[in-house]
Amino acid sequence: HETPRAWLEAARMSGLAANDDFNGETQMGAGEYQVTCHRGRRWSTAEAYLGAEVRRRPNLTVRTGALATRVLLDGTRAVGVAHLVAGEVRSAWADAEVVLSGGAINTPQLMMLSGIGPADHLRAHGLDVVLDAPSVGGNLHDHVVAPLVWSTTAKDLAVDHVNPARLVQWQTTGRGPLSSNVGETGAFVTTRGGLEGPDIQFIAAPTGFYDNGMHEATVRSLTAGVVLVDVASRGRLSLRGSDPRWKPEMDPAYYADPTDRAAMLAGVRQAVDIARQGPLASIITGARLHHGEDEASLQEFVSRWSQTLYHPVGTCAMGTHDDAVVDPELKVRGIEGLRVADASVMPRITRGNTNAPTIMIGEKAADLLRGASLPAAAVPAPRTTTRTQEMSR
DSSP: OHHHHHHHHHHHHTTOOBOSOTTSSOOOEEEEOOOOEETTEEOOHHHHHOOHHHHTOTTOOOOOSEEEEEEEEETTEEEEEEEEETTEEEEEEOSSOEEEOOHHHHHHHHHHHTTEEOHHHHHHTTOOOSEEOTTTTOSBBOOEEEEEEEEESSOOHHHHHOSHHHHHHHHHHSOSGGGOOSOOEEEEEOSSSSOSSOSEEEEEESSOOTTTTSSOOOSOEEEEEEEEOSOOOOBEEEOSOSOTTSOOEEEOOTTOSHHHHHHHHHHHHHHHHHHTSHHHHTTEEEESSOOOOSHHHHHHHHHHHOEEOSOOBOTTOBOSSTTOSBOTTSBBTTOBTEEEOSGGGOSSOOSSOSHHHHHHHHHHHHHHHHOTTSOGGGSOOOOOOSSOOOOOO
C-alpha cells in the first residue's frame, strides 16, 4: 500500500538503515514484514498442520465446543483432562502424557484449577493443593503498543477498500487490498546503548487501528504503532474463582519498571520525527490521538493510549532453576506426565511477534514427545507455504 511504503521511505530518510530481511543477519533497520500467509489468506496452524488428510487419521480426535476444566491427576501424575461439552462433564484419559496448549492465559488458569499453583491463592478459592508452585501465573508480560495516528490524503485500507468489489476480488483471486496484513512495513531500533538487541518496533499501517476495530473507520489515516519489544516489567495472572468458566484476573503491570516507559517515550519521539520527513509530511494532514509534541503531551499520550499487542507470554516459564514451572523438555516440574507447549513457557518475550516462535515451541514439543534423537530429515514438514513466517527473534 502506498502509505506504509511512504512510511518506509521516510524512516530511511530519518536515518534508519534498510533491512529486507528481519530474520536475516541483523534485525535492526526498516523494511517490509514477513507474514504467515498463503495465497492471500492467513496461514494458521490449523491450515498448515491439520489439513483434511491429517484430520482423517484414526489417532486424532479434534473436539470443538469443549471447555477444559482441569487436569485429572492420580497423586502427582497427570492421567487425563476433564472438560465441559454442552454443560456435561466429560473426561479424556491419557495413556502416555497430557500436553497443555491453552496459551499464556488459559494454561496457568487450568493448572491452578487442577491444584498446581501458589498454595495460598488456591486455598483462598477453595481448591485442593496438589503442588505448591508459586511461579504459575507469574512472570506475565506482553508487547505494549502506543498507536500514533495521523489523518492523511492517501487512500485508507478500511475507508476506501472495505466494500463488496474488493471482497469479491480477494475471495476469487486472493489478491488486492484485503489480502493485506495491515501492518505492512516497520522497523526495529534501539533507544539506548548497551542492549542485546532492539527494544522498540515500529508498525506502519494504512488505516487507524487505535480502537481495535470497535468502530467503523471513517477518516483516512496512517497508524505508526510504537511497540515495546524488550520488556522489563512483570505482572501476574490470578484466578477470580474456582469456576473454570470465569475469566482469570490479569495484571500485565505495564510500565512498572521505569525503563519500559522511558523506552516507549523515546520510540514515540522517533516515530514523530519520521512523520516529519518529506514522503509522509506531504500526505499527513493532522494528528488524531496525540495533541502536541512537547514532552508533557507525549507523556500524556503514552499514559492514555498504551494497549496490548496481544502477545502475552511467560506465565509457566521454562528454566532449570527451582522457580521454573517447566523444564527444558517442557515437562511440568513436580508433576509426571504433564507438559506445556505454548507461549506461557517463554521466560522472556521475543523481540518480535510471538506467532512463529510459538509454532516453533509446538514443533519442538512434538519432537520431544516422540524422541529428540530423530534426525531432522525424519520429521515430516508442514505443507509448504509461499511466504515465510513472522518475525521470530
